[in-house]
Every structure is written in structure tokens, then in C-alpha cells.
Amino acid sequence: MATSLRPRRSVLYMPGSNARALEKARTLPADCVILDLEDAVAPDAKDIARDQVTAAVKAGGFGLREVFVRINGLDTPWGAADLAAAATAAPDVILVPKVSDPEDLRRIGAMLADAGTPETTRVWAMMETPRAMLAALEIADAAHDPATRLAGFVMGTNDLAKDTRARWLPGRAPMLPWLMACLAAARANGLDIADGVYNALSDDDGFKRECNEARDLGFDGKTLIHPNQIGPCNAAFSPTAEEVAWSRTVIAAFDAPEAQGKGALQVEGKMVERLHAEMARRVVAIAATIAAREAA
Structure with a gap:
């Protein structure tokens, strides 16, 4: 679940x-x-x-x-x-x-x-x-x-x-x-x-x-x-603008063709794992939902 x-x-x-x-x-x-x-x-x-x-x-x-x-x-x-x-x-x-x-x-x-x-x-x-x-x-x-x-x-x-x-x-x-x-x-x-x-x-x-x-x-x-x-x-x-920006950076790094099959990457001097990418996707999704709600 x-x-x-x-x-x-x-x-x-x-x-x-x-x-x-x-x-x-x-x-x-x-x-x-x-x-x-x-x-x-x-x-x-x-x-x-x-x-x-x-x-x-x-x-x-x-x-x-x-x-x-x-x-x-x-x-x-x-x-x-x-x-x-x-x-x-x-x-x-x-x-x-x-x-x-x-x-x-x-x-x-x-x-x-x-x-x-x-x-x-x-x-x-x-x-x-x-x-x-x-x-x-x-x-x-x-x-x-x-x-x-x-x-x-x-x-x-x-x-x-x-x-x-x-x-x-x-x-x-x-x-x-x-x-x-x-x-x-x-x-x-x-x-x-x-x-x-x-x-x-x-x-x-x-x-x-x-x-x-x-x-x-x-x-x-x-x-x-x-x-x-x-x-x-x-x-x-609410996720901060900085948290959303970092999350998008992590997602982009793992979505890059050269990252396929890799479990960990170095992103802007930090070691991040695929679990961090999953966390990042949730941050971005929540932020988008909040933005849409506030615009409604």
C-alpha cells in the first residue's frame, strides 16, 4: 500500500x-x-x-x-x-x-x-x-x-x-x-x-x-x-521551492540514459540512491497538487 x-x-x-x-x-x-x-x-x-x-x-x-x-x-x-x-x-x-x-x-x-x-x-x-x-x-x-x-x-x-x-x-x-x-x-x-x-x-x-x-x-x-x-x-x-528544485534535479539525473541500471549517482557533489529519486518524485507530485489547488 x-x-x-x-x-x-x-x-x-x-x-x-x-x-x-x-x-x-x-x-x-x-x-x-x-x-x-x-x-x-x-x-x-x-x-x-x-x-x-x-x-x-x-x-x-x-x-x-x-x-x-x-x-x-x-x-x-x-x-x-x-x-x-x-x-x-x-x-x-x-x-x-x-x-x-x-x-x-x-x-x-x-x-x-x-x-x-x-x-x-x-x-x-x-x-x-x-x-x-x-x-x-x-x-x-x-x-x-x-x-x-x-x-x-x-x-x-x-x-x-x-x-x-x-x-x-x-x-x-x-x-x-x-x-x-x-x-x-x-x-x-x-x-x-x-x-x-x-x-x-x-x-x-x-x-x-x-x-x-x-x-x-x-x-x-x-x-x-x-x-x-x-x-x-x-x-x-508544503515543499519549499528549494526542495522542489533539488527533487527535480535528482529525478532528471536518474532519468538520464546514462543512469539506467545504476543504483546510486553523484549529483552536485552528493551521493543519491534510487530511493532518493522515489522520494523526490513524491515531493514534486505533492507540490504540483498544492499549486493546482491554490490556482483553482
Whole structure:
């Protein structure tokens, strides 16, 4: 399996109970929007949020933005109704909270199949419990079963911090083992993965630093809690002009007739292997997709 070439740099949570936010989601430059029925919605607003999100997804108008619906857990009073409504609305992705066992995904997949939800609706798992950290590879391996529809992970770092009592520190040293375990499990199964949120809305420098750190760790993008975070996040997770130029140089070197059959080349004083050419092709393809999206 191979990860998608669809940009998922910025993944913005929008409260499903806020009708104005749902309308605004159609105009923001985020790659993905999560229409949230879970943490962003108070218990007494769950029903209206479900109705509003279902109507918004069915109405469409989100353009190239990928539409996620985060349901409440099936062990809550609202989860079954959320899943039934999402199955009918058929968003791009149904985001399942607190996945701790691959059986959770098989159950969701079976319910979607029974509802006749199109195969184009995929499932992403929130990785946010201590048990999920210990079972990350087992959960990601569920992607080998097409019935689960599993296509990605989202890190739920706030819940993870609460349950583990890990402290929030610059650089997130206490969480790095879990972040990298989930990332490795995702990549081993061809899944995309989005980093958790940054809570300090007024700390622009800290947010940019954490976006850069997540990019360097290998994440596809980051989940966001405010539209003001979209621009810096998109910038951090987009290939730079220098990266694209170097990638094109590497590709051209390996595509040259004299390079056929060679596993490694010297390019501008650097030794590069064919695996670098594969990486370069992905950089160029992602950059082209982003450019086309911004021009649309």
C-alpha cells in the first residue's frame, strides 16, 4: 500500500453545533475540515449538531476540501446515531474517536457496509488512549482488511496527555515515543497521519515551531483548532521551492540514459540512491497538487 498524494497539511476542527462555522468551512484554505460531533459539542447540543452536520455534508459545496465527520464513540449515548447519520451523509472520512483495538474498526466497517455507505467514504482512527499507543501497529494492520476502510490516523494528544499525565513541554519529549510509534505503524500500512492540536492560540512562534517539528518527524499535516492556524500550517507542510528544485534535479539525473541500471549517482557533489529519486518524485507530485489547488 502507498500513502495518498492528496495534501493533508491543515486539518481544521469545526464545531458541528455552530451553523456559522459549518458555512465558513466551505471557504477556508484548509486541506481538510473535521465537522465535529464529539469534544467540540456540549452534551445538550449533540442532536442539533448531528442534524446540522448531516445537512451540511449532504449539501456539499466544500470544493477540494476533504470533509471529515468526527462521531462520538459507540459506547456513548450519541455514537450509534452519529454513525448512522454519517453513513447516510457519506462524507470523505468518518473519524472514530478513542480507537484502542482493531475490532473497533471492524465493527464500524460492518455498520457502514450494512448502511450501504459508498466505498469512497473512508475511516480514520483517533489515536488518543494509552492502550492505542501499545497497540498502534495492530490497529494500523487493520488496513489490510478492506472492510475496515481504514485510511489514516489522527493523533489526539490532549486526551493522551490527560490519560498518561504526560506534561506539555516544548518539543513534546514525553510524547515523542508515542508519536513516532503511531507514525511508524501508519507508514508500515500505507496510512496518512495528522499530528495533534496546538492549544496556545496566542503563541504564534510556538505553533510554527511545533508545525515544523511535526513535519520533520514525518507527519502529513496537523490538526488545528482555529482558522488563523491554517496559513502557517500550510506553509510548514508544503515543499519549499528549494526542495522542489533539488527533487527535480535528482529525478532528471536518474532519468538520464546514462543512469539506467545504476543504483546510486553523484549529483552536485552528493551521493543519491534510487530511493532518493522515489522520494523526490513524491515531493514534486505533492507540490504540483498544492499549486493546482491554490490556482483553482
